[in-house]
Amino acid sequence: MATKNNRRLSIINYQLIVKEFRHIFRDTRSMLILLAMPVVQIILFGFAITNEVKNAQVAVFDPSKDAATTRLTERIHASRHFDVVWHLSSAAEAGEVFKEGRVNLVVVFSENFGENIWRTGEATVQLIADATDPNQAVTLTGYASSIIADYRQELLAERSIPIRVKAQVNMLYNPQLQGAYNFVPGVMGMILILICAMMTAISVVREKETGTMDVLLVSPVKPLALIFSKLVPYFALSVVNLITILLLSVYVLNVPVSGSLLGLTALSLLYIFVSLALGMLISTLVATQVAAMLASSMALMLPVMLLSGMMFPTENMPAILQWLSSIVPARWYIAGVKKLMIEGLPIASSLKEIAILSLMAVALMTASFRKLKNEH
Amino acid sequence: MSVIYAENLTKRFGNFTAVNCITFSVERGEIFGFLGANGAGKTTAMRVLCGLSKPTSGRCVVAGYDVARETEKVKRSIGYMSQKFSLYEDLKVWENIRLFAGIYGMGDKMIALKTEQTLTHLGFEAERNTLVKALPLGWKQKLAFSVAIFHEPEVVFLDEPTGGVDPATRRKFWEMIYQAAERGITVFVTTHYMDEAEYCNRVSIMVDGRIEALNTPKNLRQRLNAPNMDAVFQRLVQAS
Incomplete structure (x- = not known):
């Protein structure tokens, strides 16, 4: 019985993970939005905004x-x-x-x-x-x-x-030529961070609001198991989204994965992890779901749109904005995706991006874990 | 033998002293009422006892373990029902039971057996697959209490468990508390319904972070020459 207890009380708590999946699957509307968002965005960017010029x-x-x-x-x-x-x-x-x-x-x-x-x-x-x-x-x-x-x-x-x-x-006038192929990496960078960070933050804060977080914290569950069970379902959901985006961009938009698919996948999984950790950190800083939503959209949406190089090239920005943009994870992810997916370079070319994102993941995870543990 | 022991327990938030150097003990199997007006510090004190909040100074022992140093052992020995509703509304009745029993490390067979017993005892057999949000409030509270003591803790902490519930349901809820106490579970309950204070073996009354009185309801009434607990409470608050 003792060993059985230890197994049950370890970092991976099966019951808790199942519970998180149930929360997601029972909220059908949110789940549909999450899964349809990348499809809508890709189609919109791909077809509604066409490049064809006449006369x-x-x-x-x-x-x-x-x-x-x-x-x-x-x-x-x-x-x-x-x-x-x-x-x-x-x-x-x-x-x-x-x-x-x-x-x-x-x-x-x-x-x-x-x-x-x-x-x-x-x-x-x-x-x-x-x-x-x-x-x-x-x-x-x-x-x-x-x-x-x-x-x-x-x-x-x-x-x-x-x-x-x-x-x-x-x-x-614009030697950088930020243009057509850019939006696929950009949309990937935006959707993944939005889903991961915002949804994780909201799901943690919801438990604070309803009081169930206290019940979990009073129980023998390890804080790490608590965090882990929150990360797993959104990680899975984000992988589904990643696959959707890649399939759409390859078969519908004809933007091929010209580099290493393995490298692209590895980079994306790393980025998803960074985003989840960011969501965790946000959840420890705010008290209500509304605040979590606002914080995620202000802290994530705008920087991703404006500072990641998705719309405006970071090289042309004033020094202070360039410095600011370098703490936006999406910037490094989008740069990496461009190299691996569009330019077809080998994984070695994006080692810098991978290193920076790994560093961010460790820092964010440590910060949110400490915060959760010492919250009281 | 005391199962909860607090010694000079103090909790400050900045300049505000929520709990001011309180000392008390609770005996095994006792129903201990923790009374006070809103903001008197009772929820803060309870959170410290549960290990949810670290005391600024002082120490407390719960179920024989030091809360500061043996937090994990304390956690396994207690149950907790929060002021806000403490079950998952979007999970079914059995899923909530399964989840919390699993969290406390109970084996599958034990869980299956006790789930049947609990559902029968509550008369919830038909509600096994009902989402908790579809249950009436009184039923939810009863279920939440059953879940809090499902793993047979030594102490169960109830933070205003009957808030917003009608008198008939409150009486039924207290019957459940008595049954738990008879099984040897110590019940530590905060409330601001003074009629409920009469049901407790002993009550402590907190005013501005301090315990102003601690005795059986009967002795308190006699000492302050009050007809009921409500009057006891009013006199203590006015005196301070």
């Missing part, structure tokens, strides 16, 4: 005015994406037409464009885009580059010599 205004500077440049200009004009509305007399005029807001893209052919192609097999065309709207700039240069590439293919078919038409892409 963008284009200006062309063509100093060589030969058969090749004329044909390329015609091609661009014929595309449903572009209307060539302006012919510039000098490259310097490009700046002016942008400032006046008359065009979205300027195409600058090099001098002797056609002649260079025939002689050296190599010619240059410069694409200048207004990147104040980064998504649009990427899209426009992408369209133009593919028109140029098609033209090159045609020339190749006509001639036997190899031909290279180099498209130099020049992004004005």
Whole structure:
């Protein structure tokens, strides 16, 4: 009996974990919101906010005015994406037409464009885009580059010599190009921390409000077992959400996991753990569910949206905000996800992010454990 | 033999002294009423005795163990029913019983056996699978008490267990308290219903963090020449 008791009173308390799952499953509405949130967000970001641009205004500077440049200009004009509305007399005029807001893209052919192609097999065309709207700039240069590439293919078919038409892409105003692929890591960073931290905090504080926390603290349950039983169900729920987000982004949005799936999973599990620990800490600092909700949304939502690099690149921020952003876990997670998922780099590339998140996990967990133990 | 012993127990929150150097003891099997107006310090004192709150100074021994040093052993020897409702509303009746029995380390067979006994005793056989939130308040209180003594603790602490309950249900609740005391469980109960004070073996009356009186209800009435406990209480409060 004694050994049996010891087993029952250890850190993993099966009864307590079952109880937490029951709380979640019986609150059907909250559970549905939790599980549907990532789906709605991904679909919204993926489809409602589309990148497709039609009839963008284009200006062309063509100093060589030969058969090749004329044909390329015609091609661009014929595309449903572009209307060539302006012919510039000098490259310097490009700046002016942008400032006046008359065009979205300027195409600058090099001098002797056609002649260079025939002689050296190599010619240059410069694409200048207004990147104040980064998504649009990427899209426009992408369209133009593919028109140029098609033209090159045609020339190749006509001639036997190899031909290279180099498209130099020049992004004005926003060299960082925070754009299209960014939102998947961003949504992951936001949803995971919201669910983990907010729900954990609320579920702990609810017990404080109803008085059941006192009953548990009077009982022989170890504080660590108490914390553990709160973490397990939300950890499981977050893993379901992680899988949902990844499946949607790969199969619906065609944002592939180009790096190590294992590395991405490991990084995400670590981030989930950090978020859970953060929720625990919040729960020890507030007394009511409303306060827990407010604290989580103020302390988590806003920093994640504004300081994590999800919307605005942290590199361009003033030093104090950069410093602030470095204590936002989402910043490191999103950076890691970009490397592992979008850029396809090996795990070794995000060792820094993993180290920082691990440190945060240990610090937060220790702090909330101490707080719970010494609360009284 | 005293099962609760407090010596010069003091609890301060900043400048405010909630419990001011109280000393008392409770005997085994006794029903001990812990009375006082709201804010008199009775809940704070009880939380210290349960190990929920650390005393600023003084010491207390519960069930033979020092609360400060042998907290774990104390925890296994006591039951607790909080002022707020202490069961999970979104769990079924049997799930609540199973949960708390498990937390106190009871074996599965024992739990199954005692669950049947308890449900029969309460007349709750039909409510086994009912969510606790669907039960009437009086039933919830009775269930909460049964759960608090399910693991046969030496002492059970009840913090205003009958708040908001109608008189008939309160009487039934006190019958359960008597039954527990007959089995040898010491009952430490706070209340501000003075008629309930009459049911206790002994009562202590707290005023502003101090114990102003401690005796049997009968002796207190005689000493202060009061017709009932309510009058005893009023006179003590006015005197201080």
